[in-house]
Amino acid sequence: MALLEIRNLHVKVENHEILKGIDLTINAGEVHSIMGPNGSGKSTLAQVLARRENFQVTQGEVLYDGKDLLAMKPEEAACEGVFLAFQYPVEIPGISNAYFLRSALNAVRKYRGEDELDAMDFIPMFKKKMKLLDMDDKLMNRSVNEGFSGGEKKRNEILQMAVLEPKLAILDETDSGLDIDALKIVANGVNALRSPERAMVVVTHYQRLLNYIVPDYVHVLVDGRIVKSGGKELALKLEDKGYSWVEAEATA
Amino acid sequence: MSNVATTSRELGNYLEAFTEFAKRAPGQNQGWLRKLREDAFAYFCEVGFPTTHDEDWRFTNVSAIAQTAFRLPPEAVNVSAEQVEPFRLGGAACELVFVNGRFDPKLSSVNSLPKGVSAGSLAEEIRRDPKPLERYLGQYLNTQRDVFCALNTAFLEDGAYVHIGRGTVLEAPIYLLFVTTAGEAPVMTHPRNLIIAEEDSQATVVEDYVSLGAGVAFSNAATELVAGEHTVLSHYLIEREHTDAYNVSTLRLQQGRSASVASHSVLLGGGLVRNNVHPVLAGEGADCLINGLFIGNGHQHMDNYMLVEHASPHCASRQFYNGILDGHSRGVFHGRIIVHKEAQKTDAKQTNRNLLLSDDAQIDTKPQLEIYADDVKCTHGATIGQIEEDELFYLRSRGIDEPAARRLLLYAFASECLERMKPGPVRARIEELVNEWLFHTEPGSPEPGNAAQERALHWEEVG
Numbered sequence: 001m002a003l004l005e006i007r008n009l010h011v012k013v014e015n016h017e018i019l020k021g022i023d024l025t026i027n028a029g030e031v032h033s034i035m036g037p038n039g040s041g042k043s044t045l046a047q048v049l050a051r052r053e054n055f056q057v058t059q060g061e062v063l064y065d066g067k068d069l070l071a072m073k074p075e076e077a078a079c080e081g082v083f084l085a086f087q088y089p090v091e092i093p094g095i096s097n098a099y100f101l102r103s104a105l106n107a108v109r110k111y112r113g114e115d116e117l118d119a120m121d122f123i124p125m126f127k128k129k130m131k132l133l134d135m136d137d138k139l140m141n142r143s144v145n146e147g148f149s150g151g152e153k154k155r156n157e158i159l160q161m162a163v164l165e166p167k168l169a170i171l172d173e174t175d176s177g178l179d180i181d182a183l184k185i186v187a188n189g190v191n192a193l194r195s196p197e198r199a200m201v202v203v204t205h206y207q208r209l210l211n212y213i214v215p216d217y218v219h220v221l222v223d224g225r226i227v228k229s230g231g232k233e234l235a236l237k238l239e240d241k242g243y244s245w246v247e248a249e250a251t252a
Numbered sequence: 253m254s255n256v257a258t259t260s261r262e263l264g265n266y267l268e269a270f271t272e273f274a275k276r277a278p279g280q281n282q283g284w285l286r287k288l289r290e291d292a293f294a295y296f297c298e299v300g301f302p303t304t305h306d307e308d309w310r311f312t313n314v315s316a317i318a319q320t321a322f323r324l325p326p327e328a329v330n331v332s333a334e335q336v337e338p339f340r341l342g343g344a345a346c347e348l349v350f351v352n353g354r355f356d357p358k359l360s361s362v363n364s365l366p367k368g369v370s371a372g373s374l375a376e377e378i379r380r381d382p383k384p385l386e387r388y389l390g391q392y393l394n395t396q397r398d399v400f401c402a403l404n405t406a407f408l409e410d411g412a413y414v415h416i417g418r419g420t421v422l423e424a425p426i427y428l429l430f431v432t433t434a435g436e437a438p439v440m441t442h443p444r445n446l447i448i449a450e451e452d453s454q455a456t457v458v459e460d461y462v463s464l465g466a467g468v469a470f471s472n473a474a475t476e477l478v479a480g481e482h483t484v485l486s487h488y489l490i491e492r493e494h495t496d497a498y499n500v501s502t503l504r505l506q507q508g509r510s511a512s513v514a515s516h517s518v519l520l521g522g523g524l525v526r527n528n529v530h531p532v533l534a535g536e537g538a539d540c541l542i543n544g545l546f547i548g549n550g551h552q553h554m555d556n557y558m559l560v561e562h563a564s565p566h567c568a569s570r571q572f573y574n575g576i577l578d579g580h581s582r583g584v585f586h587g588r589i590i591v592h593k594e595a596q597k598t599d600a601k602q603t604n605r606n607l608l609l610s611d612d613a614q615i616d617t618k619p620q621l622e623i624y625a626d627d628v629k630c631t632h633g634a635t636i637g638q639i640e641e642d643e644l645f646y647l648r649s650r651g652i653d654e655p656a657a658r659r660l661l662l663y664a665f666a667s668e669c670l671e672r673m674k675p676g677p678v679r680a681r682i683e684e685l686v687n688e689w690l691f692h693t694e695p696g697s698p699e700p701g702n703a704a705q706e707r708a709l710h711w712e713e714v715g
Contacts, residue, residue, distance in 0.1 A: 050649050054641075078651035090646040094664025094671075103660065104650035111651065143664075160650060 001066055003028045003199045004049075004168055009060035011041075011048055018044045020224035021060070028167070029196040033210055033235060034203045036221035037243045042203045043087055045221070046172040049201075050084035051077045064168065078104075079111035081167030085157035085174050087203075092144040097156065098126060100144045101163050108164055129162040133189045151182035158189040169193070170201045175209035187212030207239035220246050263297055265321045266403075273324060273407055279378040284386050285408075292395040293406035299399055311584040311616040312526060312555040317498050322440035322470050324407070325352035329433050331464065333359060336431065339462050343677035345424035346371050351431050353441035353471075354410045364424075368417035369455070371426050374446055375410035385413075388446055392476045392504045392532075400500045400526070404442045404474040411444040411473075414457060418450040418480075425456040425488075425678050432493065434467030445475040449483045451508075456486040458678055461501070463493040463521075473501040479511035481535060486514045488678055492521035492685065495552060502528040509535030509564075516673050517544040518682050519554050520689055530559040533567035533595070544573040545669040547689055548581030548613070555584035558602075562595035562628075571602040574669050576662055577613035587632060588620040595625050602632040607639065607665055659690045 004026040011019035018041045026032055036042050048055050049062070051074040062069040069077060092100070098119075106116040117125075130137065133155045145153050154174050161169055171190065175183055190213050194200070202213055210218075210232065218234040219226045222243070227250035228234065238246070270293050279285040301318035302309040331351045336359050340347060348371060349359035355373030362371055378385065395402045412428045430443055447457055461471055471493065479485050491499055499522040505513050517527050531540045546554040560569045575583040585604040606615045619632040639661050647657035666686050673679040 052645055052649075073654070074645060074648035075651050075653045075657075078649055084649055086646065086649075090640075090642050092643050092646065092661070092664060094667040095660055100647070100650075100660075103656070104647075104652055107651040107653065107656070164650065 002026060002063075003065060005063040007061050007063075009045075009048070009062060010058045011044055012056040012058055013044065013054070017058075018224055019048070022224075022226060024219065024226065026168070026199045026201065028199050030217065031194065031200045031202065031213065031215045032217045032219060033215035034201060034219050034221055035205065035207075035235060035238060037247070038205065040221045041224045042205075042221055043172055046084055046087075046170045046201070046203050049077075049168075049170055050074060050082060075107070078164075079108050083161050083164055083166030083169045085154075085161060085169065085171045087172040087174075087176065089145050089153040089157055091146045091148075093146050095144050096141050097144050098123070098140045101126065101160060104160070105163055126163065129159055132162060132192055133159050134185050135159060150177035151179070154178055154182070154186055155189070158186055162189060162193060165193075167197065168199050168201070170203065172203045173205065174202070175204055175206065183209060184212060207235045210235045222247050222250050225250070262318050263300060266296070269324050270406060273409070277409055278375045279382050282378075282382045282386075285378070285382065285389070288390045288395075289406050289408060292390075292402040295396050296399055296402040296406055299402075302399055308557065308586070311582075311586070312524070312553065314524070314526075316524065317470055320438050320468060320470070322438045325354075325439045325441060331356065331359065331431060331433060335464055336429065339429055339431075339460065341425070341427045341458065341460070341677055341681055343424060344427035344458075345369070345422055347427045347429060348372065348412050349429045349431065350411065350443055352433060352439060353430070353443045366420070366422065368420035368453075369415070369422050371412065371414045373410055374413040374444060377413040385446065388448060388476060388478055392478070392506045393474055393502065398502065398528070400472055401474050401502055404444055404472050404502070407442040408444045409442065412447070414445070414447040414455075416449040416453040416455045418452060420450075420453045420455075422453075422455040425458050425676070427458045428460065430459065430461045430471065430473065431464055432462075432469040432471055432497065433464045434469035434496065435465070436467065438468040438470065440470040440472065443471065443473040445473070447475065447477040447487075449477070449479050449485055451480040452482045453480065454484040456488070456674075456678065458488040458490065459501075460490040461493050461499060461522075463497055466494060466496060468496050468498075469493070470498040471500070473499075475501075475503045477503065477505050477513070479505060479507045479513050481508040481510060483508070483511045483513075485511070486516065486674065488673075488682075489515075489517040489527065490682065490685070491517075491519045491525055491527070494521060495523040495550060497522045498524045500526045500528070502530065505529075505531035505540065507531060507533050507535060507538040507540060510537040511535060512539050514541040514543065514672075516669075517546075517556070518669075518685070519544070519546040519548075519556075520685055522552065522554070524553045526555045526557065528557045528559070530561070531569065532561040532563055533569065534563050536564045537566045538564065539568040540570070541672065542569065542571040542573075543669055543672045545575075545666055545686070546573070546583055547576045547666070547686070548583055549578045550581060551579070552581040554581070556586065557584075558587045560587075560589045560600065562589070562591040562598040562600060562625075564594065565596045565598070567595060568599040569601070571604075572669065572672065573604045574665060575604070575606040575615055576609065576665065577606065577615060578609040580610075580612045582613070583615045585615070585617040585634070586620065587618070589622070589630060589632075591621075591623040591625050591628050591630065593624040596627045598625060598628040598630070600628070600630045604634040605665075605668070606634070606636045607662070608636060609639070662690055663687070
């Protein structure tokens with residue numbers, strides 16, 4: 001059974017159809033990249049999978065681990081192992097990074113029937129994961145994302161992913177705003193989490209990230225539809241030729 | 253008392269109470285004190301309770317207070333140590349317990365006070381050695397402008413008297429617990445506190461208002477805090493009476509040269525609450541932090557009236573008030589800053605942030621800047637909003653369920669105020685109380701879990 005199966009997904013935002021019939025099957029252990037020009041619906045797809053509520057699904061279904069993902073609340077999807085690394089991570093003043101992540105981890109553990117972790121158990125693990133992403137310990141006690149640089153915010157997303165150990169990780173333009181050093185650190189963090197049980201969806205506009213997180217499959221999303229799928233070489237071709245040739249092919 | 257004229261029906265009740273009170277009030281043999289009380293009562297009779305036509309009371313209707321026949325509490329009310337136990341603050345330097353405004357030595361403990369600090373009953377101090385009090389008592393509160401202060405002064409009987417000697421540093425807080433035991437008849441209390449911190453001293457004083465038993469009660473407290481030169485002081489007000497209580501409290505801070513004072517107010521309880529904070533930065537280089545958090549639900553009404561007076565050069569004031577309002581509750585923030593002509597280089601800042609959790613909750617926020625000096629920095633800002641959907645989704649997307657995510661965000665919002673308090677037993681207690689509120693009420697849920705809300709209706713409907 002596939003980990004994620006999207007069938008004929010149509011999604012509207014404020015009465016405007018953004019996704020116009022997406023079909024996509026992802027198996028555990030695979031890394032898929034979704035590429036496409038701005039406004040093609042990449043982020044909408046990512047957010048619908050994370051169960052953001054202001055999207056209206058008009059047709060289709062999404063099976064995650066055999067369950068109806070679209071019937072889940074965001075927290076249920078998260079507890080079931082879906083993780084979205086946000087394109088624009090939200091700043092939450094007044095909640096420390098460590099407290100937030102421990103609350104999140106304990107919510108997930110509780111859902112799975114596991115014991116909650118106290119601060120004594122949590123902190124060493126948290127520090128280890130921070131090291132993986134080359135993050136300063138000081139960020140642990142700072143408010144979530146508040147005053148973080150762009151790169152720190154993106155690293156913080158991957159840190160959360162490393163702590164929560166999801167089954168399906170969706171990275172929404174995690175590369176945007178990163179310089180090459182930060183990009184490598186983030187990619188290393190992501191690669192350390194690749195495993196046969198875990199699938200990843202890497203949403204990006206540019207090919208560069210895919211030099212470091214090498215996908216098994218590349219899909220090109222244009223105007224709410226997947227117009228082309230292929231292997232990692234497709235990303236290189238897009239880099240070389242731009243999106244216009246697939247768009248032309250799609251409309252031909 | 254020829255100038256006492258009752259102009260309306262309601263005042264008759266107060267006249268009766270005052271006449272009785274005058275016979276037994278402590279220190280009536282002191283001319284100055286008797287005059288202080290009589291003048292205050294005369295002013296009260298002349299002006300009566302304010303109405304919403306009064307600019308300072310535009311958003312708060314006190315007619316329910318005016319129309320209730322409150323009585324002074326009976327002399328002896330027995331409150332046991334067990335009843336008070338849950339309220340106590342561990343780690344205090346001393347605990348003074350006042351039952352219906354009167355000092356209760358059995359419930360209090362003043363044993364561990366270091367040299368240079370005295371804390372006890374104001375009534376006792378008036379009986380023991382009234383003369384030195386003349387310099388302070390009633391010298392700072394404006395009893396000819398504020399009716400509630402006048403009323404408090406007219407019925408000035410007991411409260412805390414705290415004296416911090418020159419150069420004394422008291423690390424543990426002085427804890428003042430005010431218990432009202434409302435019975436069948438509506439009771440009024442007028443606790444009066446005098447806190448004197450001599451030059452170069454440091455201390456923390458906590459006023460905590462609680463209720464025992466249900467029933468209508470009116471606490472009208474007033475505190476004069478005199479911060480001498482180069483003092484560092486913190487004052488906390490915690491209001492957690494039940495929702496049948498009316499609570500008016502006034503904190504008047506008099507700050508000398510380089511005195512640094514923090515006022516923290518936390519309003520969680522009470523049906524109709526008016527919190528007046530009035531610092532006067534009288535000495536050069538003084539600074540004050542006016543920090544507050546008010547959290548309302550049901551039909552609670554919480555009015556915060558700040559009056560920050562800059563009277564000397566190079567003083568700084570910071571006002572930060574955060575409000576969280578759910579159900580049908582209503583909040584008011586009135587932030588008045590007066591910069592007198594001589595107060596050059598004033599640096600005054602005011603911020604009021606509010607979260608409305610329901611469609612029926614309401615906030616009125618009003619800055620009022622009066623600047624008579626020409627070289628000053630004054631800023632003010634207010635925000636009113638709801639819980640951010642983006643933040644909520646972010647937390648939920650990490651597995652935290654919606655009620656817990658809401659609580660976290662509200663706690664974070666409250667934390668902005670909590671974090672301005674020095675870590676220690678007082679802050680820990682306040683954090684506990686805020687958490688209790690968050691877990692108790694399921695904020696933002698359509699049915700506020702406030703059982704007393706219907707009883708609290710009456711004051712909103714009158715007038």
